Amino acid sequence: MEHLQYVAVLFVIFLLAGSVKGAVGLGLPTTALALMTxxxxxxxxxxxxxxxxxxSNFWQMYRSxxxxxxxxxxxxxxxxxxVMVAVTIVLTANASERFLLAMLGATMLVFVAVSIFDRVPPIPExxxxxxxxxAGGVAGILGGLTSVWAPPMAIYLMSRRTPKAEFVRATGLLFFLGSIPLVAGYISQGYMTGRGFLISLSLVVPTFLGFSIGEHLRGRLSERAFRYFVxxxxxxxxxxxxxxxVLA
Known part of the structure; x- marks a missing residue:
């Protein structure tokens, strides 16, 4: 794929991923990874x-x-x-592409299940x-493998009957904390090159542009219908x- 075409496709993917997050409050890495893979x-x-x-997680944390x-x-x-994000990245450095695809697919299905069944038993006193x-350990393992760590944290916060504002505040903080060892681990393991870092940095622009579009659309669409479609x-x-x- 030509360089400009490659960058243009990534721009559109992150514009869409940002829009999904802005509209329904979740799904940035899930959308981007599903399309990029x-x-x-x-x-x-x-x-x-x-x-x-x-x-985006820093911005969510700051705004909350x-x-x-x-x-x-x-x-x-x-x-x-x-801790578990950092440990998982080191221990799975030689994981096969087939294993990563399977884990990413399974994590997406768990993400869908958690998002649909939004009631879980309360945590005992x-x-x-x-x-x-x-919850942090399981989320760290998933995050270290796939960068998608929402399901275990969402289950924990729902089990606490966390109010919406607190839910957004907690996820913003926790996602940001998890992002730090994830970025550091990918750099130290050589998965993120200098060119890749610059491309990733440039994708912040369509992400935030999409987020603004999604926030604007949120009040104009049926959030429930759009959420279930996503x-x-x-x-x-x-x-x-x-x-x-399986077929790889």
């Missing part, structure tokens, strides 16, 4: 989504406010997440710290990734 290997696709993830209180509240989850460590697309893409892994 149609033309790129998983490691390259994940490396290109890293800088937009880092910037009261960061220090959220940091104190979710410290066990944040530490567990960061006195078990919050343990639940945070477990999840249906994710389900199809997740199944296709698993098919590719």
């Amino acid at each position: 149609l033309m790129l290997d998983p490691r390259t696709a994940i490396s290109l989504v890293l800088i937009p993830i880092l910037f 406010g009261d960061t220090m209180r959220a940091f104190r509240t979710y410290l066990p989850l944040g530490l567990s997440l960061m 006195g078990r919050d710290r343990q639940a945070q460590i477990v 999840l249906l697309v994710f389900a199809v893409m997740g199944l296709n990734l698993i098919r590719k892994a």
Whole structure:
């Protein structure tokens, strides 16, 4: 693929991914990776989504406010997440493309299931710290493999019956914390080259442009219908990734 055509396709993908996140509040890495893996290997696709993830999560954290209180509240989850992201990247450095495709597809299907069934049993009294460590650990493993770590954190926050504003604040902080070892790990393992870093950095522009478009569309569309349409697309893409892994 010619360089300009390559960059143009990536621009459109991240414009769409940003729009999805702006419209329904989730799905930036899921959308971008599902589309990029149609033309790129998983490691390259994940490396290109890293800088937009880092910037968009920082922006979400900044806009949510009261960061220090959220940091104190979710410290066990944040530490567990960061440690397991770093450990997973090192331990799976030689993972095959087939394994990564399968894990990415499975993570997307879990993401869809969690988003549809938005009620989970509450955490027993006195078990919050343990639940945070477990959720952070599982999210770190998924994040280190695929850069998609939302399902375990969403399950934990839903089990706490977290209000919407707190949910956005917590996910913004936790996603940002997880992004730090993810970016550092991909650079140290050589998955992100200098050229890849510059391309990833440039994709912040369509990501934020798409986010603004999505926020504008949010009030004009049926959020519920659009959300389920997006999840249906994710389900199809997740199944296709698993098919590719099996047939690779």
